[in-house]
Amino acid sequence: MVRMGLKTYLMLEPGFDVIAEASNGLEVIERLREIAAEGSEMPDLILMDLMMPEMNGTEATRLVLSEFPAVRVVMLTSFLEDRLVMEAIEAGAVSYVLKTVTAEELIYALKGAFRGMPVMTGDVSQALTRGIRQRTVQSDSSPLTEREKEVLLLIAEGMGNKEIGEELHISIKTVKTHVSNLLMKCELEDRTQLAIFAHRQGMVRL
């Protein structure tokens, strides 16, 4: 729905032309290869939605840029999660734009992206700086291991140490060790803050 509306709107905007569209990340790659194969003009910009079936926008961006480094990818999405913003930029997106922007702001951001200039609203830049800050504190004390992520997820579900131990088939002592390591690595004080942390990061969905 958003894509259809966006397309019809952009077509009316002078200087813009919509030459292709896709409903998920895999289709994006396919379209680009088709266009490249038939020798047509490649798109200057790709407006990428973050949440897509099959392949999400971040993975798609990474793939697209590895194969077609010349295109500019603008991430367009509804969600403002620190981790998501981080990953999108890391994957190579020029800008990260929320769907709540006005038409004028979008046009401005697209024109900026065409020149390779990131244009970010205040919300996004805040999320980005928060993400970077958390990233650096994480890299200070090494990233989380797989097991620790599992434990963190279960904490974020509201489970106690005993339940987590039963769920993962390990003793309570081991769970406590993981929790202590998580608290140290994330620089937090208790499991409640860990649960909040996980939710803010967008690690938990429903």
Next chain:
Amino acid sequence: MVRMGLKTYLMLEPGFDVIAEASNGLEVIERLREIAAEGSEMPDLILMDLMMPEMNGTEATRLVLSEFPAVRVVMLTSFLEDRLVMEAIEAGAVSYVLKTVTAEELIYALKGAFRGMPVMTGDVSQALTRGIRQRTVQSDSSPLTEREKEVLLLIAEGMGNKEIGEELHISIKTVKTHVSNLLMKCELEDRTQLAIFAHRQGMVRL
């Protein structure tokens, strides 16, 4: 941006006509009064965004329906929070549609809404049933008091009982009492689950 695109798209759809638009809840009321004053034909449907400056979609819906009961309001938004869905339906919205729907699904939902038939995708109906379930368990044990909501918010920020007591200028004992009451009313087991609960409900933003 979304509104512009949506407008241009719906104008092209046979059977649909966009007769007005507004950028926030207050403007919606103004437009409707203008239309009513000049004796023009009233809109059949209102596509309402949930997150708007000045006045949000839920309040606007309540106001619109109290003044113009004949119109059908369709809530169109990016956020899927149990509480938000609940409140929107409670305010009188016929349908609650996510912006991730396809153009076809939107048209289908709008045609349904025109006849007063709610059309909901699986995600939304799940959120709604969860919201209703939580609402009923809350009404069983009375709703939360203002003070309890304050404490819950601080718990959801990751604070300990001692910090909360200092923040609210009350003793730790009192905080514990509130926490115990919160756990009983929400039917949860510890403060971590309370924090998760608050976040899922959409009580905490950033």
Next chain:
DNA sequence: GAACGCCTCGGTCTTAAGACCGAGAGAAGG
């Protein structure tokens, strides 16, 4: 005045949480 709900606070008690200590097994890499 009596009843009720809300906020406040106290004591006691049990238990989960977390810190700090050490340590063995196994896999990966120099």
Next chain:
DNA sequence: CCTTCTCTCGGTCTTAAGACCGAGGCGTTC
């Protein structure tokens, strides 16, 4: 072979959390 990392587990200890008991002040309502 040795080191390093990860996962595992044990003991001890301190403290925060939460349950359960009671209770006084305060405002509203009947």
